[in-house]
Amino acid sequence: MIVSLAGETIKVAFTHRPRWRLFLGHLLNIGVRSQAIVGIAGGFTGMVFAVQTFYQFHKVRLDSATGAVVAVAMAMELGPVLAALMVAGRVGAAVTAELGTMKVTEQIDALRSLGVHPVDYLVVPRFLAMMIALPLLTAEAIWLGIMGGYVLTVHMMGAEPSYYMANMILYTRARDILHGLIKSFFFGFLLIFIACHKGMQTEAGSEGVGRSTNQAVVVSCIAVLISDFFLTLLLTKLLA
Amino acid sequence: MIQVRGLKKRLRSQQVLNGLDIDLPDGHTVVIIGQSGTGKSVFLKHLIGLMRPDAGSIHVDGERVDPLREREWAPVRRKFGMLFQGAALFDSMRVFENVAFPLRERGGLTVEQIRERVMHALSLVDLDGSEDKYPAELSGGMRKRVGLARAIVGEPKYLLYDEPTTGLDPVTADTINELILRLRDSLRVTSIAVTHDMASAFKIGDRIVMLYGGKNYFEGTIEETKATDDPIVRQFITGQAEGPLTAKNRR
């Protein structure tokens, strides 16, 4: 059960000494190496969103409000959701495939036979790395989206830079950014447990590994999108 | 001392183990034989809790282990070394790291001591010089021997070998037989070896147990096994295609 996996992992994360080497390795892989795709996703989405907003707002002479809309949308929705989807595709799939292969080649049994609990060795370090990496990647996506929007609207569309900035700062509240980061924390939680659970449940050879990996990505993406909706309702209430 | 009583295990719709009773006395090597698919590997996995029985009991050194929970198994498992049928090496690690893994996990040794013991274990299985290779770069027989080195490096009290000589050339296979004998004689290791290699079985075994129909169908010393007139055992150890084992399958 995925819930008991999460429970066990959190318990171990708080009660056992961390495996630093494994943790740092996963942090490098989940965090550092995902920066390019998350940055590209954030930057281009910020730009395209700014173009669309600018065209509409230009009709009603609200050019300089573009920055506020882009920043708030990036911080609350686009940044966390995009980062989570990109990480689900890149990291989630890799984690499921790796653990699934270990399962079907009896490497997980070998770990157990050596008195090492698979949750301690395989899941906890990845969980910790994900909980740190995804919020940071999200912050990066948000930042690059806002930058992309600014550069595009100000330097290519000719919006007035000081009004653009002033409106953006006026209408983007700290709690909007907090809203996005809380979401990313929750998404990280979903992604890593879905990926590890699907990996460790793998049966039936290499076909099974393919099936698990496929399911992990699909389930993760759907879970992110659906939980995003409910989190938005909840967080707008809580942070109001 | 390991005692197994009335062990039963159903996998999918198949009753793989159906009331198995075996005693594994300290300092002895028991060889388990039986046709492919009779549950030899499944039986070994029960001894270290990788599979849980549906019924029956397992005692290790007087402690009943079958009801233990996953985390409670860890100290019991550290008494064991297991060679998996498919070697089950950690493919993200080099040979050295694979063999060092049990020592590092247990702790209490310096880097230098670990290095020494790993290199010694590798030389016992004739793999000096391969420590920097990855499992994917090894032949099947080499992988098996790395698995063996990983099983013995912690000097466990009990060793479970799942087909230690399968896939090895006759000369290397005999090196492994000698190694198993040496571990028994010098360290008083208790071994349970699953094998299809009757030459190896007669060389390393103190007792032979044949699994058949989910039970320990036959049990005896080497002499008793060689002299038995039980048709099923005879057919198996002489390797005849015709006989009661195959007649049943053909029906």
Ligand SMILES: Nc1ncnc2c1ncn2[C@@H]1O[C@H](COP(=O)(O)OP(=O)(O)OP(=O)(O)O)[C@@H](O)[C@H]1O
């Ligand atoms: N994880 C599993 N799930 C379902 N059935 C299994 C599983 N593992 C083994 N079996 C079944 O249990 C039976 C015994 O398998 P086992 O691997 O113990 O055979 P074996 O005696 O070791 O054979 P071999 O000599 O070929 O290695 C087989 O029929 C196999 O199909």
Ligand SMILES: [Mg+2]
């Ligand atoms: Mg087997």
